[in-house]
Amino acid sequence: MDTYDIAVVGCGPVGLTLARLLSAKGLRVAAIDPNRIVCHHPRATHLDDESMRTLQTLGAADLEQRFLRQAGWTLQLPDGTPFLQFAHARDESGQGWRTDYQFHQPDFESRLRGLLASDPNVDLWFGWSVTEIAQDADAVYLTVTDRNQVKTVKAAYAVGSDGANSFVRHLMGSEVEDLEGTQRSLIVDIHPFEHPPALPVDSGFILCQGKRPITYVPIFPPMLRFEFMLLDGDDAAALERPQAVYDALSRWIEPGSYRIMRADTYEWHARLVHGWRSGRLFLAGDAAHEMPPMLGQGMCSGLRDAANLAWKLAAVVRGVGSDSLLDTYESERAPHVRPYIAESARQANLIESFGIGDTHPELGEPQTLEPLRPPLGPGLSGEPGRLCPQPRAADGTRLDDVTGYNFVVVGKQAVSAEIAELWRRLDVAVVVDAGPAVEARLAANSATAAIIRPDRYAFALAADTAELETATKELARQMAVRA
Numbered sequence: 001m002d003t004y005d006i007a008v009v010g011c012g013p014v015g016l017t018l019a020r021l022l023s024a025k026g027l028r029v030a031a032i033d034p035n036r037i038v039c040h041h042p043r044a045t046h047l048d049d050e051s052m053r054t055l056q057t058l059g060a061a062d063l064e065q066r067f068l069r070q071a072g073w074t075l076q077l078p079d080g081t082p083f084l085q086f087a088h089a090r091d092e093s094g095q096g097w098r099t100d101y102q103f104h105q106p107d108f109e110s111r112l113r114g115l116l117a118s119d120p121n122v123d124l125w126f127g128w129s130v131t132e133i134a135q136d137a138d139a140v141y142l143t144v145t146d147r148n149q150v151k152t153v154k155a156a157y158a159v160g161s162d163g164a165n166s167f168v169r170h171l172m173g174s175e176v177e178d179l180e181g182t183q184r185s186l187i188v189d190i191h192p193f194e195h196p197p198a199l200p201v202d203s204g205f206i207l208c209q210g211k212r213p214i215t216y217v218p219i220f221p222p223m224l225r226f227e228f229m230l231l232d233g234d235d236a237a238a239l240e241r242p243q244a245v246y247d248a249l250s251r252w253i254e255p256g257s258y259r260i261m262r263a264d265t266y267e268w269h270a271r272l273v274h275g276w277r278s279g280r281l282f283l284a285g286d287a288a289h290e291m292p293p294m295l296g297q298g299m300c301s302g303l304r305d306a307a308n309l310a311w312k313l314a315a316v317v318r319g320v321g322s323d324s325l326l327d328t329y330e331s332e333r334a335p336h337v338r339p340y341i342a343e344s345a346r347q348a349n350l351i352e353s354f355g356i357g358d359t360h361p362e363l364g365e366p367q368t369l370e371p372l373r374p375p376l377g378p379g380l381s382g383e384p385g386r387l388c389p390q391p392r393a394a395d396g397t398r399l400d401d402v403t404g405y406n407f408v409v410v411g412k413q414a415v416s417a418e419i420a421e422l423w424r425r426l427d428v429a430v431v432v433d434a435g436p437a438v439e440a441r442l443a444a445n446s447a448t449a450a451i452i453r454p455d456r457y458a459f460a461l462a463a464d465t466a467e468l469e470t471a472t473k474e475l476a477r478q479m480a481v482r483a
Contacts (some may be wrong), residue, residue: 002118002123005029005317007142009130009157010162011035011270012104014302014365016112018310020058023121024405025314030153031116032144037311038109041189041262045068045102045219046296047303048371052097053390053456054303056398057405067101068220071203075354078209081135094389094437096398098346099371100296104220125153133158133281140280154338156317157326159309161302164269166287174275174283179338181270181292182347183352184230185215188249189262192222197254215293217350223261223456227293229352236265261452270345272338276330284309289337294347295372297340304455308333311405311454312380315479320425322480328379335377336385343372380478381459384395388452391437399438400456403429407475410434411442411449413465418481419472425481449474 006014006022009031019031047055048069055061072087086101114124125144128151132143140158144151160168195201207214214232215227228248230236238244245263246255271290276283286300309329315321332468335438361461376385390399399408415423423430431438444450447461449468460471475481 001152001154002030004028004123004155005155005157006030006313007032007140007153007158009142009158009168010166010285010287011113011126012161012163012285013108013112013299014163014306015115015159016109016305017054017058018114018131018159018284018306019122020112020119021306021310021405022314023119024057025318027121027314027317029122030125030155031122032125032128032130032142032153032165034127034129038106038113042105042219042225042419044105044221044299045217045225046214046293046299047101047103048297048300049093049095049097049099050387050456051300051303053095053400056096056400057307058112059115059168063103063108063111064097064101066107066220067103068202069098070100070102070218071200073204073206075351076205076207078207081206082205093371094391095387096400099461102217104223106279108222123410130162130167133154133168135280137228138203144187157280157282157313159284159313160287161202161284161295162287164286164290166283168281169273169283169287170202172275172278172281172283174273174278177272179270179272179341181268181341181348182232183292183348184236185270186228186230186236186259186265187262188226188228188245189219190224190226190249190253190258191261192224192253192258194257195222196224196257198252206351213351215355220376225443232263240264250357254278259444268348272334272339272341274334276334277326280460282309282329288333289341291341291343291344292348294351295340295344297344297372301337303341304336305329305333307455320479320481325380325479332376332379332381332385336374336437337372339372372451376457380475381457385457388450388456388458389437389441390456391435393435399434402431405454407454407459408452409449409468410438410452411447411462411468413449413462413468415465415469417473419469422472422481426475426479468475 005027007030009020009032011031019029022029074082075084076082093099126142128146130142134141140155142153160166204217213229217225240263269290273288276288284305312325407426410431449461449462462468
């Protein structure tokens with residue numbers, strides 16, 4: 001029997017990220033996925049600045065060179081006239097990265113798989129399918145198969161990041177809430193031999209034409225995506241045929257000037273699972289929540305799941321925190337992801353109404369999009385659970401490169417030996433001089449120091465040394481850490 005600290009079931013972007021973060025905390029990980037190689041057509045195409053911080057933590061920040069910096073998008077009338085325009089900020093955000101990127105998922109996954117392949121804490125079970133899961137008070141037991149081979153993987157905990165049709169979720173019997181955003185789309189990905197002059201290079205649009213609204217998204221040069229929203233009565237099988245694809249794209253690009261990489265129908269849902277934990281089993285990513293693609297936050301939300309859960313699992317497995325810490329995973333993440341699901345569903349339904357109606361808002365000046373940043377739900381926090389910025393030092397170094405995937409204390413404070421010992425046990429990285437941006441942020445909140453969690457969300461702000469020591473003791477109390 002192969003024994004691990006954590007078994008990750010399903011290794012798309014979320015599972016790969018989770019495995020890497022768990023390894024960063026020193027845990028032994030089984031990364032299990034039925035696909036020997038990555039799926040060669042893109043699925044997710046967008047990530048944000050918070051996701052880039054996660055990639056930075058994984059040691060994959062250089063992937064940004066293979067991401068398209070998205071400039072914005074427009075909503076257009078059937079003749080192509082824009083009636084609503086949005087621009088993405090072109091400058092680096094407070095997170096230390098651009099707010100919006102488009103990317104090619106097979107390249108993304110290939111890089112993360114390669115990082116895990118050279119990671120001594122991770123074993124790759126690629127090509128293996130989980131067929132049974134059992135658990136007792138001490139461990140989880142997973143039956144995995146590869147052709148004629150059958151083995152058992154034992155782990156302290158297992159996480160199902162196995163997608164919208166999650167086997168782990170089905171086994172757990174979790175309730176699924178429908179937030180009413182179901183849509184069908186014909187997804188067509190193409191590889192043009194030259195970029196079509198009629199299509200923008202770094203921005204997308206939604207053509208709100210009658211019957212079948214069309215979304216255009218550049219992925220990463222030269223790849224492009226078109227999503228045709230299907231309405232009741234549309235024959236998906238007929239629309240997936242090559243001649244139908246050529247006809248649908250002929251407005252912008254001639255047949256024979258591109259390769260069709262994908263042409264199939266996908267049904268989007270707006271769903272939130274209730275019950276992300278069952279004993280030693282957990283859910284993450286699409287297994288725990290689904291949303292239409294309008295905000296581009298599906299994969300981003302899954303990466304937040306991984307960043308929230310990994311350090312908590314590590315604390316419990318290593319005996320630093322109590323098992324009850326793991327209950328804060330869903331209590332924090334579910335309220336955080338709900339606004340993304342609700343807003344993406346609202347926008348999807350709005351686009352559908354534009355497609356079948358004849359009224360549209362008046363054209364105005366382009367609007368700059370502000371990232372949606374809801375707070376965490378109740379859990380391990382003395383603050384509202386807001387995402388903290390990542391400033392640069394005077395030499396250009398980003399804060400996370402100094403601190404790693406750890407608790408962080410920023411600010412000039414001399415604390416007692418008792419507090420210093422708690423920081424040691426919690427793997428706290430102390431940054432005495434985090435730079436003027438952090439100092440300005442602290443001053444704006446009448447604070448001289450802050451405790452930041454490994455997932456980059458605030459735990460506490462402190463006005464002085466006494467408040468910092470009190471906050472540290474409260475953190476230790478909530479995690480059941482003894483001095």
